Amino acid sequence: MALLLGACATTSQPGGSLYRQFGENEGLTALVDDLLARFADDPRIAPKFANTNIPRFRRLFVEHLCKVLDGPCTYTGDDMREVHTGLDISEAQFNAVVEHLIDAMQARGIPRTAQNRLIARLAPMRKDIIYR
Numbered sequence: 001m002a003l004l005l006g007a008c009a010t011t012s013q014p015g016g017s018l019y020r021q022f023g024e025n026e027g028l029t030a031l032v033d034d035l036l037a038r039f040a041d042d043p044r045i046a047p048k049f050a051n052t053n054i055p056r057f058r059r060l061f062v063e064h065l066c067k068v069l070d071g072p073c074t075y076t077g078d079d080m081r082e083v084h085t086g087l088d089i090s091e092a093q094f095n096a097v098v099e100h101l102i103d104a105m106q107a108r109g110i111p112r113t114a115q116n117r118l119i120a121r122l123a124p125m126r127k128d129i130i131y132r
């Protein structure tokens with residue numbers, strides 16, 4: 001019975017629960033650090049960040065993920081279309097970033113269902129990011 005009630009509590013706050021499954025702010029920061037290391041090692045991605053203030057990007061990326069996961073954050077960056085305009089990001093580069101994200105989530109032991117929910121929320125942003 002306690003288990004059932006627990007399940008109810010979770011479904012009534014699905015977003016909060018998703019943010020928790022990513023380890024809240026600490027987990028998201030670790031995930032983004034892992035991701036940044038993967039970007040730096042990938043010649044398809046790294047050149048795009050040549051002129052980027054990485055500490056700022058790191059902070060904004062954590063905020064953005066937190067918001068997408070319905071966590072208690074305010075995203076203080078610009079909208080996705082504006083940010084990626086002029087970067088001329090290809091579909092292959094977008095897919096490479098998503099693959100790194102999946103590998104990083106896997107490496108951090110994030111449950112597969114939570115991984116899929118994040119990817120499903122990011123996928124619609126694709127049109128604002130590629131070929132801008």
Ligand code: HEM
Nearest residue numbers: 048049051052053060061064077078083089093094097122
């Ligand atoms: C769903 C996928 C993506 C999300 C959610 C995302 C999110 C973000 C966020 C939150 C920022 C910071 C916003 C700001 O500066 O105000 C940012 C900046 C940036 N993103 Fe993305 N991004 C995605 C895909 C990509 C891809 C595929 C690339 C390139 C391969 C890329 C390259 C960049 C670069 C270079 C910046 C920094 C721009 C600058 O220096 O001003 N992003 N992105």
